Amino acid sequence: MKIKIHYFLHDLLYNYIRRYRFTYLKKNMHSFGNNNTCYKGFKIYGVAKNVSIGNHVHLANTLINASDKIIIEDHVFFGHDVMLLAPKHDIYKFDSERTNNVISKPIILKKGSWISSRAVILGGVTIGESAVVAAGAVVTKNVAPYILVAGNPAKFIKEIPH
Numbered sequence: 001m002k003i004k005i006h007y008f009l010h011d012l013l014y015n016y017i018r019r020y021r022f023t024y025l026k027k028n029m030h031s032f033g034n035n036n037t038c039y040k041g042f043k044i045y046g047v048a049k050n051v052s053i054g055n056h057v058h059l060a061n062t063l064i065n066a067s068d069k070i071i072i073e074d075h076v077f078f079g080h081d082v083m084l085l086a087p088k089h090d091i092y093k094f095d096s097e098r099t100n101n102v103i104s105k106p107i108i109l110k111k112g113s114w115i116s117s118r119a120v121i122l123g124g125v126t127i128g129e130s131a132v133v134a135a136g137a138v139v140t141k142n143v144a145p146y147i148l149v150a151g152n153p154a155k156f157i158k159e160i161p162h
Contacts, residue, residue, distance in 0.1 A: 029053065030049050032053050033055035033074070035055055036053060037059060038060065039059075043064070045065045046067040046087070051070045052072065054074035055074045057072055057074070057075070060078045060081075063081075064084045066086055067086050067102060067104040068104035069086075069106040070084055071109065073112075074111050076112065079118070081118045082118070082120075083119075083121070085121070086123040104123055105124035108125075109121075110127060112129055112130040113143075115127070116137070117135045118135055119134070119136060119137045120137070121133070122138070125143070128144045131146060131147050131160075132147075132149070134150030134157070141154075146159060147160065
């Protein structure tokens with residue numbers, strides 16, 4: 001009986017937090033579409049108003065650092081622990097000047113793209129329509145539509161037939 005009550009309370013609390021998270025996101029983001037999914041651990045650092053999320057997006061426990069525009073179009077799918085990192089620090093600055101000197105560029109994820117677990121997308125990158133970023137890849141350059149990329153830095157692996 002004790003276990004059943006524990007699971008009931010866990011589910012009740014989880015559903016409340018999930019509803020609150022979606023309410024917060026819809027209120028504070030530039031746009032947040034319908035039928036989206038995000039898990040415990042989903043985070044937005046920076047300015048939530050810079051983030052636009054389309055419909056039917058599976059965010060998992062993605063980390064978004066949004067010091068510039070982040071545009072996620074419809075039907076984009078994220079694996080676990082994906083990071084979208086718009087800002088970077090200037091390597092030619094030192095000490096507190098490096099800490100305070102942030103350079104940001106937008107990130108755009110086109111319709112139907114799939115970002116696999118633990119991939120990192122850096123600022124200034126556009127992922128093309130239905131492109132796939134393999135697990136653990138670090139994307140530093142644009143990815144064309146219907147392409148699979150993998151590695152660090154991410155490189156072309158093959159074209160995806162469509």
